[in-house]
Amino acid sequence: MASTGVIPGRQPSWLLTDLYQLSMSSVYHAEDMDREAVFELFFRALPSSRNFVLAVGQQDCLEAMSRFQFGADEIDWLRSLERFPEDFLQMLSRLRFTGDVYAVPEGSVVFPFEPVIQIRAPLIQAQLMETLLLNRIHAQSVIASKAARIILSAGDRPVMDFGARKAQGGEAALNLAKCSWIAGASGTSNMEAGHYLDIPVVGTMAHSFIQTFEDESEAFRRFSKHWPETTLLVDTWDTLRGVDRVIDLIRESDGTSAPVSAIRLDSGDLLTLSIQARQKLDEAGLDHIKIVVSSSINEYRIRALLEQGAPIDAFGVGTEWATVPDAPTLDFAYKLSEFDGLPRMKASTDKVTWPGAKQVWRHWRGRRMTRDLIGGHDETVPEGATALLRPVMESGDLLPGAVNSLNQVREHARQELAALPETLQNIEPAEPYPVSVSPALEEARRQIQARFMDER
Known part of the structure; x- marks a missing residue:
């Protein structure tokens, strides 16, 4: 059987999370806030020595998410901390991932602010995925890009x-x-x-x-x-x-x-x-x-x-x-973009995000990629463009074709690298690849920013 690149027995402990994920989740549970949320993982900027990022690690994450479950010993350890209410721990012991996931295919070329993976799930489930996704996709994309x-x-x-x-x-x-x-x-x-x-x-x-x-x-x-x-x-x-x-x-x-x-x-x-x-x-x-x-x-x-x-x-x-001494990190982030049907964004200086669930459309000239457009997930697909984010999980179940063999991923990466503009294939810094944002997304951010400033 062809390898998918997922190592047998590598299922993580779901204690591979940060304390604040569980602290926030306990409040969401207590306040009855566990409604649908959309989180997206992306990176903000390319290092000066990079012209693109080769995104790797998505399949590893999908396999782990499909088997999400806290073990009894993990729940017992959390209980021993005397930090979390018993009803919250009982909920965690029954929790499984039931969300929908969209992702760019493993081995794809991506650029700043383009979601690599998008999670649509009840708030607690989506929140608890953060550390896993960042840990796996960041590390592997750093190595693959080098x-x-x-x-x-x-x-x-x-x-x-x-x-x-x-x-x-x-x-x-x-x-x-x-x-x-x-x-x-x-x-x-x-x-x-x-x-x-x-x-x-x-x-x-x-x-x-x-x-x-x-x-x-x-x-x-x-x-x-x-x-x-x-x-x-x-x-x-x-x-x-x-x-x-x-x-x-x-x-x-x-x-x-x-x-x-x-x-x-x-x-x-x-x-x-x-x-x-x-x-x-x-x-x-x-x-x-x-x-x-x-x-x-x-x-x-x-x-x-x-x-x-x-x-x-x-x-x-x-x-x-x-x-990877020249670029050991990429500025990946996992941010809330929608909650309870309403778009959300972050307005912090130098860390502004775009609101709402998104899609990325890639334009082509022959077999060469020429430019990308980031827009709302439900916007009309621009003529001649291909959507990068594809459905890979539905209600917690992996969809057919979501996980490909390692050799299929390798072939996809070969095609992606060959499709880069020639200037970006050079190891010297090149003119940035064109990535724009749709007018509808621009307007959504303007409206949210205006409302935020009014409230301040």
């Missing part, structure tokens, strides 16, 4: 995930493998991700293997004996001498199997060393042997190497997309 940039910079050269050792915990390592695969990586070194997510596993060898032998040639010989068609790490001592020893090993082989398919460079001047290694291999008649590089690889280093003509065939990336 991975997409790195993969776009590599062109048609494979990029492999080597980042598990630098990820911030085991779940983060799995998210990294998943998100980089969605963004277009060729595989992962993380065996757990291979097992649970059915992502191709890839890998070479460590310097420690070479160091356990007195002779580098013997280390190469022993490893390739057990792992023919392998990639040998040549920079433990002298990189170019290591290349020579790989050439000697191939010449010594009996021809029954190819002992080596590639060499890996993991330190030093990767431009000069890749050129010199390529020259040695070609002069030995080994132009089929690939060159793989790793060592602090990111989109800028890839671009610089390729622009300078480095004969590199593939990249292994670890720390840069495991930690």
Whole structure:
């Protein structure tokens, strides 16, 4: 069965929430306010080093929401705090998610203020989803957006995930493998991700293997004996001498199997060393042997190497997309947009939101996206545009097609990235993608702001 990217047994404790969610919910319960609400998750602004966000994590959230239930031990623990009324705890013990959900498909390109997921549910249910949604979608979208940039910079050269050792915990390592695969990586070194997510596993060898032998040639010989068609790490001592020893090993082989398919460079001047290694291999008649590089690889280093003509065939990336040092956060928020049939908004300085349930319509020229329009959910669909938010849950049940296989998500992300305007595919900051707001939404916000100011 094809993986959906949801890790078995990963159902969260519904205590993965902030205290204030439960504090507010207890008041809503006591005041009989549990009427229908609409909440939307979006981000306010792009980091300066981003031209788009690749939204990932929605399916993970949908699976969790479909199994929403506080466990008896969790209710007992809440009771032990002596903070919450017993009738509220009894209500929580019976609570299930019964709402409707709209979401952009996992692996979609999104821009500021565009809802990634929209929850329509009784107020308490919708409120209690906040921490889960922000936690899952924020973390995975940060990684996926970085991975997409790195993969776009590599062109048609494979990029492999080597980042598990630098990820911030085991779940983060799995998210990294998943998100980089969605963004277009060729595989992962993380065996757990291979097992649970059915992502191709890839890998070479460590310097420690070479160091356990007195002779580098013997280390190469022993490893390739057990792992023919392998990639040998040549920079433990002298990189170019290591290349020579790989050439000697191939010449010594009996021809029954190819002992080596590639060499890996993991330190030093990767431009000069890749050129010199390529020259040695070609002069030995080994132009089929690939060159793989790793060592602090990111989109800028890839671009610089390729622009300078480095004969590199593939990249292994670890720390840069495991930690995302240039944009480790996105300004995601989860805000109330409608309650009890009336539009709601926030008017705080620099954090103003748009009122009412919304839809995003994307306009196209051929296969290229050209501009987006944010409008009211029930507004007429503009001619030639496609709606980004799609129904994925109804009355708490997942709808057909709501959760796709990981490979289907990967293909959707590939199409989305290919449909970006060419300027946005560049890793340098570009003119922002055009996103406008409908006149009806503008008027709704003006009216609410005027009423708010009058009341003040």
